[in-house]
Amino acid sequence: MNSAAAPAIRIRELAKAFTLHNQGGVTLPVLRRLSLRVDGGECVVLTDPSGSGKSTLLRAVYGNYKPQAGEILVRHGDRMVDVVSAEPRQILDVRRRSMGYVSQFLRVIPRVPALWVVAEPLRALGVAKSEALERARALLARLRIPERLWDLSPVTFSGGEQQRVNVARGFIAGHPILLLDEPTASLDAASRSIVVQLIREARENGAALLGSFHDTDVRELVSTRMVSLAEADQEAA
Amino acid sequence: MTSGPQPPTSTIEVPLLAVRGLTKRYGGRVGCLDVGFDLWPGEVLGVVGESGSGKTSVLQCLAGLLQATAGTAAFAQRDGAVVDILRLPEAARRRLARTDWAMVQQNPRDGLRMGVTAGANVGEPIMAVGARHYGRIRREALGWLRQVEIPEERVDDLPSTFSGGMQQRLQIARALVTRPRLVFMDEPTGGLDVSVQARLLDLLRRLVTDLGLSAVIVTHDLAVARLLAHRLLVMQGGEVIESGLTDRVLDDPQHPYTQLLVSSVLHP
Numbered sequence: 001m002n003s004a005a006a007p008a009i010r011i012r013e014l015a016k017a018f019t020l021h022n023q024g025g026v027t028l029p030v031l032r033r034l035s036l037r038v039d040g041g042e043c044v045v046l047t048d049p050s051g052s053g054k055s056t057l058l059r060a061v062y063g064n065y066k067p068q069a070g071e072i073l074v075r076h077g078d079r080m081v082d083v084v085s086a087e088p089r090q091i092l093d094v095r096r097r098s099m100g101y102v103s104q105f106l107r108v109i110p111r112v113p114a115l116w117v118v119a120e121p122l123r124a125l126g127v128a129k130s131e132a133l134e135r136a137r138a139l140l141a142r143l144r145i146p147e148r149l150w151d152l153s154p155v156t157f158s159g160g161e162q163q164r165v166n167v168a169r170g171f172i173a174g175h176p177i178l179l180l181d182e183p184t185a186s187l188d189a190a191s192r193s194i195v196v197q198l199i200r201e202a203r204e205n206g207a208a209l210l211g212s213f214h215d216t217d218v219r220e221l222v223s224t225r226m227v228s229l230a231e232a233d234q235e236a237a
Numbered sequence: 238m239t240s241g242p243q244p245p246t247s248t249i250e251v252p253l254l255a256v257r258g259l260t261k262r263y264g265g266r267v268g269c270l271d272v273g274f275d276l277w278p279g280e281v282l283g284v285v286g287e288s289g290s291g292k293t294s295v296l297q298c299l300a301g302l303l304q305a306t307a308g309t310a311a312f313a314q315r316d317g318a319v320v321d322i323l324r325l326p327e328a329a330r331r332r333l334a335r336t337d338w339a340m341v342q343q344n345p346r347d348g349l350r351m352g353v354t355a356g357a358n359v360g361e362p363i364m365a366v367g368a369r370h371y372g373r374i375r376r377e378a379l380g381w382l383r384q385v386e387i388p389e390e391r392v393d394d395l396p397s398t399f400s401g402g403m404q405q406r407l408q409i410a411r412a413l414v415t416r417p418r419l420v421f422m423d424e425p426t427g428g429l430d431v432s433v434q435a436r437l438l439d440l441l442r443r444l445v446t447d448l449g450l451s452a453v454i455v456t457h458d459l460a461v462a463r464l465l466a467h468r469l470l471v472m473q474g475g476e477v478i479e480s481g482l483t484d485r486v487l488d489d490p491q492h493p494y495t496q497l498l499v500s501s502v503l504h505p
Binding site: 019064065088089091092109110 | 277280435436438439442464467468481482483484485488489491492493496497500
């Protein structure tokens with residue numbers, strides 16, 4: 001880790017709890033005072049067991065969950081944006097140009113073909129339609145999605161196929177920050193090794209990656225650093 | 238979470254519409270109370286809530302269908318001048334309504350002229366803003382029918398002979414043909430069969446992205462809101478009780494009522 005480099009993600013004293021108002025007002029604290037930094041060229045892997053807040057952290061960084069305290073600075077062009085306090089349209093701009101997210105679940109839209117699902121992040125960046133589709137085809141082929149499926153909506157795809165479409169969508173734009181929430185969870189060994197390659201290429205291109213992988217082999221292959229939330233969280237037991 | 242609408246691409250740093258303190262009372266009853274928001278160019282704002290929450294009052298006041306009791310709604314015109322559309326003289330309001338806004342009603346019969354052909358329904362709004370050349374108007378109308386997936390051979394048919402989904406698509410073509418800068422939509426997929434809804438949603442999503450439309454969409458359907466809106470206002474009892482990025486509001490709702498709404502949706 002190059003400590004002189006500007007961080008891509010800088011999290012300071014982050015607190016996130018869920019209050020379930022319709023279930024007796026129970027409050028579930030998940031992150032208490034978490035601090036973490038990820039630089040370009042790093043792939044930081046969260047090693048905690050499931051249920052310890054890895055997804056919560058990744059979703060908070062993406063602006064999908066709302067923390068109660070702390071800040072999450074992410075590099076957006078030549079400045080840092082605090083996702084915790086940013087306006088919705090700033091967060092959307094950060095997601096469009098700077099930060100991607102890959103989960104194991106694809107939210108499918110009926111009637112939108114897989115090819116378009118994958119090409120969309122490029123279209124949003126203003127890339128011409130023909131080039132966006134060309135790059136989407138290349139990535140779908142690389143992820144071994146059969147060509148006969150490209151023009152179909154992923155609604156009827158298998159879980160593994162949907163996940164690979166999701167991976168393609170997440171990687172196609174070459175975002176400098178990538179959040180990975182179990183992107184290899186339901187993949188066979190061959191597909192998994194392609195995703196590992198994609199992650200390593202992104203890292204070598206200077207992207208900052210933060211993710212969770214339950215598969216220890218994958219962790220070893222992609223990580224530059226392993227972090228435990230329990231240790232990064234100054235008030236966790 | 239990653240498949241919602243594409244973010245707006247505009248970099249203009251002036252809101253298209255800035256609403257403050259919008260209130261509508263019906264005698265002693267509150268329609269909506271002290272509603273405020275900014276709508277930025279290229280942004281789609283969803284207003285969600287159950288029946289009676291006040292969401293339709295907000296939309297109808299903004300669209301000029303109801304007289305607001307209090308509040309302001311500053312609209313940035315094409316020429317840069319800002320006007321309060323809640324206090325505009327009728328003639329000026331009608332002029333803007335022809336050139337800058339469009340309304341898509343829940344019931345297509347309220348937004349279409351049922352006595353004239355599909356082609357005329359789409360051609361009329363461009364004639365109203367000055368188009369006179371018949372060939373050009375017809376070409377434009379046919380182009381829009383194609384965009385909304387209505388077969389060309391239906392151009393001379395009356396809308397009453399169309400299915401509900403096709404009527405709704407025709408209403409959308411009629412609303413968008415003048416290239417409005419701001420579109421108000423009231424439950425645009427309400428009352429349609431689910432399979433028809435999916436097609437319409439896909440169409441709306443594509444049009445909103447391709448044309449860079451700014452829109453205020455009222456819906457009680459959270460799935461529709463997730464697909465189309467960048468940002469949400471959640472209303473209850475006439476007031477905005479929560480607002481924010483669409484996926485944040487739906488995936489991490491803060492207010493008890495929003496939590497109840499989100500957790501009450503059935504996922505087949």
